[in-house]
Amino acid sequence: MNRVLIIGAGGVGNVVAHKCAQVKRVFSDIWLASRTQAKCEQIRRDVRRITGRTLSIAQVDADNVAETVRLIRRVRPNLVINVALPYQDLSLMDACLATGVHYLDTANYEPRDEAKFCYKWQWAYRRRFTEAGLTALLGCGFDPGVTNVFCSHAATHLFDSIDTVDIVDANAGSHGHAFATNFNPEINIREITQRGKYFEKGKWVVIPAMSLHHSFHFPEGIGPKEIYLLYHEELESLARNIKGVKRLRFWMTFSENYLTHLRVLQNVGMTRIDPVTYQGRDIVPIQFLKALLPDPASLAKTYSGKTCIGCVIEGTRNGKRRTCFVYNICDHAACYREVNAQAISYTTGVPAMIGAMLMLTGQWLKPGVWNTEEFNPDPFMAALNTHGLPWKETLPKKGFTGFLR
Numbered sequence: 001m002n003r004v005l006i007i008g009a010g011g012v013g014n015v016v017a018h019k020c021a022q023v024k025r026v027f028s029d030i031w032l033a034s035r036t037q038a039k040c041e042q043i044r045r046d047v048r049r050i051t052g053r054t055l056s057i058a059q060v061d062a063d064n065v066a067e068t069v070r071l072i073r074r075v076r077p078n079l080v081i082n083v084a085l086p087y088q089d090l091s092l093m094d095a096c097l098a099t100g101v102h103y104l105d106t107a108n109y110e111p112r113d114e115a116k117f118c119y120k121w122q123w124a125y126r127r128r129f130t131e132a133g134l135t136a137l138l139g140c141g142f143d144p145g146v147t148n149v150f151c152s153h154a155a156t157h158l159f160d161s162i163d164t165v166d167i168v169d170a171n172a173g174s175h176g177h178a179f180a181t182n183f184n185p186e187i188n189i190r191e192i193t194q195r196g197k198y199f200e201k202g203k204w205v206v207i208p209a210m211s212l213h214h215s216f217h218f219p220e221g222i223g224p225k226e227i228y229l230l231y232h233e234e235l236e237s238l239a240r241n242i243k244g245v246k247r248l249r250f251w252m253t254f255s256e257n258y259l260t261h262l263r264v265l266q267n268v269g270m271t272r273i274d275p276v277t278y279q280g281r282d283i284v285p286i287q288f289l290k291a292l293l294p295d296p297a298s299l300a301k302t303y304s305g306k307t308c309i310g311c312v313i314e315g316t317r318n319g320k321r322r323t324c325f326v327y328n329i330c331d332h333a334a335c336y337r338e339v340n341a342q343a344i345s346y347t348t349g350v351p352a353m354i355g356a357m358l359m360l361t362g363q364w365l366k367p368g369v370w371n372t373e374e375f376n377p378d379p380f381m382a383a384l385n386t387h388g389l390p391w392k393e394t395l396p397k398k399g400f401t402g403f404l405r
């Protein structure tokens with residue numbers, strides 16, 4: 001029997017709960033705990049209505065290690081799936097070490113007072129997890145997560161050597177609001193207002209935020225979209241794990257409307273992460289902004305259109321140069337019909353369930369702290385096709401990636 005404890009009852013936690021409930025032979029017992037128990041109750045009602053299975057639920061403050069340890073001792077799970085916020089990563093890893101439980105998350109640790117995400121804090125747990133015989137699987141969402149596995153799949157099956165990877169992430173959907181973010185607004189805005197950064201010839205190159213952009217032609221009817229270079233966390237692990245890679249970049253689509261709102265919010269100080277005093281009390285502007293913006297999960301009902309996330313990979317095979325595009329297309333409305341979610345939550349929650357499934361069945365279990373590209377990509381790629389995120393690989397026509405060179 002396998003028991004999982006999912007922590008975080010937001011947009012992604014909802015999808016993980018539904019997808020685990022769909023795979024009863026692996027996830028025989030599912031617990032969901034979060035800061036606000038009412039959100040767990042709502043997800044429990046939806047999962048019961050759609051799958052007929054009943055989750056156990058609990059309230060927990062995952063910033064509090066002692067409280068989380070008490071919950072883990074009560075539940076006795078085989079695995080903790082962390083889909084709360086990046087701020088909780090280290091306290092949850094500590095709680096897993098204290099209780100002897102495997103760990104999985106979808107986003108790397110970030111300190112609250114500094115908009116800086118990187119793996120150094122979590123990689124520093126490698127020795128402790130190894131000595132405890134426990135596995136910690138980091139960044140097992142779509143990007144990071146699936147994008148890393150697309151790269152290891154390409155390195156295993158499509159290339160003898162990889163020179164460049166360009167990860168492209170398009171949301172060509174429409175939610176009908178003037179401005180909203182597709183996952184937690186505080187985490188999302190902290191990420192995209194950072195300076196751009198990419199890896200080239202063994203070094204990191206830093207550029208002003210949103211200063212490099214191009215048009216990219218996305219497949220399957222999405223068409224041309226403007227993509228902007230961002231720093232994204234999978235670049236850090238891929239730079240270590242793809243041997244001999246010369247360049248790694250990450251690009252995301254933004255509309256003019258989105259960028260205009262973001263610019264105004266930045267200019268007036270609403271994206272600040274330091275406290276300001278207002279009427280005698282300290283408030284953090286970005287947290288206040290989060291309270292004003294739509295809850296990303298609430299966008300799902302009316303969201304239409306598709307996402308496309310994939311890796312454009314260049315390298316050599318049998319002495320010849322080649323370019324491959326490995327990608328997934330996901331439809332917002334189809335996600336809503338299946339699990340009451342929009343595609344951004346869905347494309348994050350499904351890979352988290354798949355990673356958990358591979359850990360619980362022993363296929364992705366080895367003591368230590370790992371990123372997804374460090375495991376055999378084959379069972380993960382196969383599971384994407386059967387659990388809602390089918391992928392394609394194409395050898396694009398000449399000119400397809402012209403600007404990327």
Ligand SMILES: NC(=O)c1ccc[n+]([C@@H]2O[C@H](COP(=O)([O-])OP(=O)(O)OC[C@H]3O[C@@H](n4cnc5c(N)ncnc54)[C@H](OP(=O)(O)O)[C@@H]3O)[C@@H](O)[C@H]2O)c1
Nearest residue numbers: 008009010011012035036062084107141142143144183184
């Ligand atoms: N890899 C990827 O592709 C990818 C893509 C998108 C998102 N993500 C990551 O997925 C995670 C979840 O995103 P989301 O959109 O679902 O966010 P969300 O809707 O804001 O949900 C976060 C949930 O965590 C709970 N939470 C926050 N602090 C907590 C604490 N101290 N103790 C217990 N629970 C706590 C929140 O509780 P309340 O309800 O009380 O606020 C909320 O239910 C984030 O880490 C995000 O960075 C990864």
